[in-house]
Amino acid sequence: xxxxxxxxxxxxxxxxxxxxxxxxxxxxxxxxxxxxxxxxxxxxxxxxxxxxxxxxxxxxxxxxxxxxxxxxxxxxxxxxxxxxxxxxxxxxxxxxxxxxxxxxxxxxxxxxxxxxxxxxxxxxxxxxxxxxxxxxxxxxxxxxxxxxxxxxxxxxxxxxxxxxxxxxxxxxxxxxxxxxxxxxxxxxxxxxxxxxxxxxxxxxxxxxxxxxxxxxxxxxxxxxxxxxxxxxxxxxxxxxxxxxxxxxxxxxxxxxxxxxxxxxxxxxxxxxxxxxxxxxxxxxxxxxxxxxxxxxxxxxxxxxxxxxxxxxxxxxxxxxxxxxxxxxxxxxxxxxxxxxxxxxxxxxxxxxxxxxxxxxxxxxxxxxxxxxxxxxxxxxxxxxxxxxxxxxxxxxxxxxxxxxxxxxxxxxxxxxxxxxxxxxxxxxxxxxxxxxxxxxxxxxxxxxxxxxxxxxxxxxxxxxxxxxxxxxxxxxxxxxxxxxxxxxxxxxxxxxxxxxxxx
Numbered sequence: 001x002x003x004x005x006x007x008x009x010x011x012x013x014x015x016x017x018x019x020x021x022x023x024x025x026x027x028x029x030x031x032x033x034x035x036x037x038x039x040x041x042x043x044x045x046x047x048x049x050x051x052x053x054x055x056x057x058x059x060x061x062x063x064x065x066x067x068x069x070x071x072x073x074x075x076x077x078x079x080x081x082x083x084x085x086x087x088x089x090x091x092x093x094x095x096x097x098x099x100x101x102x103x104x105x106x107x108x109x110x111x112x113x114x115x116x117x118x119x120x121x122x123x124x125x126x127x128x129x130x131x132x133x134x135x136x137x138x139x140x141x142x143x144x145x146x147x148x149x150x151x152x153x154x155x156x157x158x159x160x161x162x163x164x165x166x167x168x169x170x171x172x173x174x175x176x177x178x179x180x181x182x183x184x185x186x187x188x189x190x191x192x193x194x195x196x197x198x199x200x201x202x203x204x205x206x207x208x209x210x211x212x213x214x215x216x217x218x219x220x221x222x223x224x225x226x227x228x229x230x231x232x233x234x235x236x237x238x239x240x241x242x243x244x245x246x247x248x249x250x251x252x253x254x255x256x257x258x259x260x261x262x263x264x265x266x267x268x269x270x271x272x273x274x275x276x277x278x279x280x281x282x283x284x285x286x287x288x289x290x291x292x293x294x295x296x297x298x299x300x301x302x303x304x305x306x307x308x309x310x311x312x313x314x315x316x317x318x319x320x321x322x323x324x325x326x327x328x329x330x331x332x333x334x335x336x337x338x339x340x341x342x343x344x345x346x347x348x349x350x351x352x353x354x355x356x357x358x359x360x361x362x363x364x365x366x367x368x369x370x371x372x373x374x375x376x377x378x379x380x381x382x383x384x385x386x387x388x389x390x391x392x393x394x395x396x397x398x399x400x401x402x403x404x405x406x407x408x409x410x411x412x413x414x415x416x417x418x419x420x421x422x423x424x425x426x427x428x429x430x431x432x433x434x435x436x437x438x439x440x441x442x443x444x445x446x447x448x449x450x451x452x453x454x455x456x457x458x459x460x461x462x463x464x465x466x467x468x469x470x471x472x473x474x475x476x477x478x479x480x481x482x483x484x485x486x487x488x489x490x491x492x493x494x495x496x497x498x499x500x501x502x503x
Contacts, residue, residue, distance in 0.1 A: 100130035107132045107214040108245060109205050111231070112162070114153045116270065117220045120259045121247050122157040123266040125218060129245070134212050135159040138201040139166045141284025141342070157268045163208050168284055171200045172341035175420075176285055180384055181329035182432040183392075183404065184412035189362045191378045191385065192415050193286030198227055199420035202234035209242060216243035223249045226367045230418030237421035278305065284345055286358075286378040297363050297373045308349065308377040312356035312450030319448035320355055321455070322348075324387040326443065329436030331384050345380045352379025356450040367417050383452055387443040390454045394462040395439045404435055 108125050112118045112135035122133050135154040139147060147164070154162040175196045186192055205217050217235055221228035223246070232244055253259050263270045279291040287308045293299040303311055325333030332338055334347060352358055358379035366372050392401060407428055414425045441459025445452055468477050 100126070100128045102128040102250070105129040105131040105216045105243060105245075107134060107212060108216040108218050109134045109136050109163075109209045109212065109214045110159075110217075111201060111205060111219045112137050112150070112154060112159075113220070114150045116256065116259050116263065119153060119157045119268055119270075120253070120263050120266075121218065121220055122154070122159050123268055124247055124251060124262070125245065126158055127266070128250075129216075131216070132160045133158065134208065134214060135162045136205055136208050137162065137164045138204055139164065139168060140171045140197050140201065141168050141346075142282045153269070158266075161212070163212070165204050165208075167200055167204060168342040169340060171197065172284060172345050175200050176345070176381075177330050177341060178429055178432070179411070179415060180331070180381075180388055181436055182411045182429065183385075183389060183408040184415055185385075185408070186412045186416045187362070187364050189360050190364055190374075190376065190416075191286065191360075191381050192412060193283060193376060193378060193381070194227065194281050194288060195230065195416045195418070196285065196420075197281075197283045198230035198418065199234045202231045203238060206235060206238045206242065209239070214242075216245055218245040218247065221246065221248065224368065224370070226416070226418070229367055230420075233418040234421060280307075282307075284342060284349075285381050286376050289375040289377075290372065294373050294375060301361060301375050305375070306359070306377060309353040309359060309379050310356050312359075315354065315356040315449045317449075319446045320351065321444060321446055322351065322383065323442050323444045324384065325441075326388060326391050327440050329388060329392075329432070329439040331387065345384075348380030348383050352383050352447065353377075355379075355447040357447055357452055358382035359450065383445065383447070386445060386452045386454060388439070390443050390457050391439055391441050391459060392436070394441065394457055394459045394464055396435070397463060400435055404432070407431065 105125075108129065108131050110118065110121060110125065110133055112122075114137070118135075122135065125131055125133050135150075135157075137147070137150055150164070151162045179192055179196055184192060186195070202217075208214070209217055219228065219231045221231060228246060228249075232246075235242055235244055247253075253262055260270055262268075277292040278289045278294070281288045289301070289305055294301065323335050324331055325336070325338075331344060334344060339347060358377055358381065360376040360378065361373075362376070363371055363373045392404075396404065411425065411428050411432070414420070414422060414428075419425055438461035439459075440461060441457065443454060444456035446455050465476075467474055
């Protein structure tokens, strides 16, 4: 079992360097990385190589993964020189001295996906800021395929280290479920999938920057979108001393072809995966689609574009019934069985997707001022919103539900705009938590060919009373009392009419 000492222990979620077994599958431990190999064991120490400061593996000759070059402690590698990285000396730990073309940073934590854009950013940062680059990847449920091979991609691009954090449970528990409890929906449709993911990722980047001693963070967001704001407002809120680098606002690269040429020039392996014609963002809550024919709002989305849900026309011809258990506005169970937040959402995504649930096609107003058209798949989230809001119809009085709906609009706007850590959102969240304290019970829903229909709801805190609501007279409600109520309630209307008629 390999032992990793390169990074001190941190609180959950744990931090781990990213390696692969012989089959290429990533294997993680809490604060250690297990390298599965039947031949012998590898020992990892907390020492750095020439450029990166990445751990060196001491191993048998037959198990070589990567090793320290003694000569690299005093000079850059030939690859770095040929890549155009500015000449510099290094100290005993392999850290570069000197500045880049745009200035000098010591170490930068880069939000890294392994795609072309972020792979190119690694050498660009080193060339322009003379810095070590620590790539950071957050697992927020984007899928195994997007996580595979990242450590090798990052190292081949020139990064000194890859840090991976599993944020799925934190993402659902601390970001998605508060928005669900608040009823936060942006512009009548959007369930805030990308908006909620960015602050949890950016927060983790700030934590990693502290752990590895970085003085800057970087992201690959364009200057036209919302995500640049969401990342940077989180950085500002949690560590205003960190410098922020946004290459898309600085460099001369204007498109995919430029990026490929830059990658070749700096000996960065170009990702061989087929480039999607759509711009997509996926996490445990949703999958978004933008670009290509969707840029014209008059075009219907193609049937083969969707990935999380079947076409409602192709969904089963038999309805499926679900019972969602809710405690204080937070979902906790499915059909009587309790799940963790991430596990519950994962299961509902599967069931909802099979029934064609959760497709949204909308034109929205971006924070930066332009309109954009996007298509979203949110199967599990659509089911949960229907359940939670329906239970509130039993447990909230008229004034409470109206005020909650009013505040929910502002809550959604703040989340969409990246203001997750603003005092106002936190205060609103405290209100939402208090107002939904008694929103406990269960809701039964019927899923059928893209539709979600509520068929039953119950709560021990229900404000609905059958003895009052029935058409029969009772002791609490006397129908004769309505006459006086109507006369008083309608008095302003009656006075206005008298004035108009000269009475």
